[in-house]
Amino acid sequence: MRIESFDALYGKTSPMMQVNDGYVKWLDYKGIEELEQRAMELDGRTFPHLDRLVQVIRSQQRTFGDVTEPLDEKLSLLAKGEAYTMVTGQQVGVFGGPLFAVYKLLTVIKQSNRAERMLGKPVIPIFWMATEDHDYAEINHVFTTQSLSRTLKKDALSSIPLAGKASVGDLEFERLKIELVQMLQRLLMSETETAHTPTLYAELVDLIQESHSFAQFFGGMMRKFVGNDFVLLDPHHKEIRELEVPMFKQIVKKHDSILNTFRHTFEEGMPEVELNKEAAHLFYHDGTRELLTKTEDAFTTKRGHRFTETELLEMIEQHPERFSNNVVSRPLMQDFLLPTLGYVGGPGEISYWLQLRPLFHLFDWKMPLLLPRLGALIVSSNDEKKLSQEHVTVEEYIQAPLPDHLFDDEAFDLDLYPFRTLTESVSQEAKKHGRRFESQARYALEKLAEEMRADAKRRQYRLNERRIRLSTRLMPMNAPQERILSMVPMLNRHGVELFKRIKSEYERSEYERCLIKV
Structure with missing residues (x-):
């Protein structure tokens, strides 16, 4: 395996290229070189809930598989306020979701290790699994190849009760297990059988049977095929919601300030991205997940729930499990819960995070470092041979398939x-x-x-x-490989240790946009 620099993955105006260049004026920290300043800011803040949070984190890890002893020791230090974290996150797609999800994980591990060396203090990589999201259509499918066709087939799970309405962490996973095994069979049948196929199939069937939620299935994929030197955090957990109560209350109390500030955060030159700036940025759960919006003197939902501010604060205190964050409040909640040095994001996240900096300032915080995830293209020797037969380089092909x-x-x-x-x-x-x-x-x-x-x-x-x-x-369907293909085809072609090998090589490389030759 060899990793090379590969900037051809993204255009010059992509957020992945601009985050530490053209976008720096909208960031509080201009990249990893200002890590020490961020650490100093965190040192001046208090996180009194860390001891309890670490207890919950340890309990959750047993669901996904034990962590390494060094990481467990770092968790003990985090409980005492003597460690930092580096965070990334993604929806819990079946079979690991698109490849960029595992690339986020690889990046947060690498950046945590780098930060630890720079600061001389423990830094814990955390993958925030977005189990509170309700977009079932985003997580329920994979793409399979079809004979002599450039068009991949979208293979999706059937709908289940409350799919698309309730958080995915609340959906009935058990009833989908047979479908998931059948989906796996179709996914592997669309691939050429290799020496790795029987082992991969057996391991994934076992994982499906052992899992009792989308989070457990997703987390199990990452544990099995990436490693156990990172934390998988499932926020859709009653005890975590209880720890979030003070921040939920602050978001409600500061609603008007957030609203007025957020309306003016977009500036000329920022990427265009759709964000609901009129919402209260919290969801209320009552069987389904409903976004709260403030109208006059009350917080309401489309299904008719209505709370005065006092009533809403009381409900948060009594039933915190009925609330969750949206795309805007989640970054703020991460910063409240964890001493977060930086967040690792993809192009979409970078685009909307640029507008969030003034919201952090409302809480007398600064926005953490915003770091681009690994961007990668996996190319086999057979792919290289075929490109040579067509008399084009990989770079030429990506730019003009x-x-x-x-x-x-x-x-x-x-x-x-x-x-x-x-x-x-x-x-x-x-x-x-x-x-x-x-x-x-x-x-x-x-x-x-x-x-x-x-x-x-x-x-x-x-x-x-x-x-x-x-x-x-x-370039499946003229889209980046990392956005369409899942981990499974790659594991089938190149072996179940593939992402552990990539992790090792990527850790030693200096590149963040990579051509991975296997």
């Missing part, structure tokens, strides 16, 4: 002109013996012509097979 060779019907018809002339001549000769002979002759020769056309098209398809293979592996 090769289209199919088009079948030229008009040129084929021109080639058939002599045959058409012969058909006419034979038909006329047959006609001398009766019209039915003419009809039979013309039918037989026309059928032969269509068979020749079909055979020419099959030859054309075979010419395109190499290009189709490159497309589905490197």
Whole structure:
């Protein structure tokens, strides 16, 4: 395995390229070089709930698999306020979700180790699993290849009660286990069988059977195939909600200030991103997950729930498990719960985090370091061979993927002109013996012509097979590989230790946008 720098993954204006360049004026810290300043700010704050939070974290890790002894020791120090954290997060997609989810995890581990060396104090990598989200359609599918087609098939789980309405952490996972095994079978059948397939299949079936939630399935994937030197945090947990009560209350009390500030956070030059700036930035759970909005003197939901501020604060105190964060309040809650040095995000997150800095300031905090996740393209030796046969480099291909060779019907018809002339001549000769002979002759020769056309098209398809293979592996459906493919095809092609090997090589590299040659 070899890792090389590969900036061709993103355009020059991508948030992944601009976060530490063109966007620095909207950040409190200009990158990892200002890590010590961030640590000093955190040292001036208090986190009285850390001891209890670490107890919950330890309890959760037993669900996913034990952590290493050094990490457990760091958790003990975190409980005493003597360690920092580095955070990333993602929705809990089936089979690990798109590849960029595991890339986020690899980045937060690497950046935590780097920060630890720079500060001389323990830093814990934390993956915040977005189990409070309710977008079932975002997590319930994988993409599989189809024979001689550039279009991948979206293979999705069936709907279940409250899907798309309740948090995914509340959905019934048990009833989907058979479907997940069948999905895995289809996913592997769409791949070429390798020496790794039987082991991978057996391990994933076991993991499906052992899991009792989307979070456990997702976390189990990361534990099994990445390692046990990071923390998996499931925020949709009653005891964590209890620790969040003070921050929930602050968000409610500061609603008007947040609203007025947030309306003016977008500046010319920032990426365009849709954010609901009128919401109260908290969800209320009553069977379904409903966004709270303040209208006049009350907080309401679309289903008719209505609370005065006093009533809402009382409800938060009595039933914190009925509340969760939205995309805006989650970063604030992370900063409240954890001494967060930095957040590792992708292009979408970077885009909306740029508008959040003034909200951190409302709480007398600064926004943590905003760090881009690993961007990667996994390329096999077979892929490289096919690119060479097409006389293009990987970089050229990513910038301009090769289209199919088009079948030229008009040129084929021109080639058939002599045959058409012969058909006419034979038909006329047959006609001398009766019209039915003419009809039979013309039918037989026309059928032969269509068979020749079909055979020419099959030859054309075979010419395109190499290009189709490159497309589905490197730029599936003209989208980045990391956004479409899951971990499973890669594990099947390159072995169940693949991401542990990538983790080791990436840790030693200096690159954050990588070409991974396996």
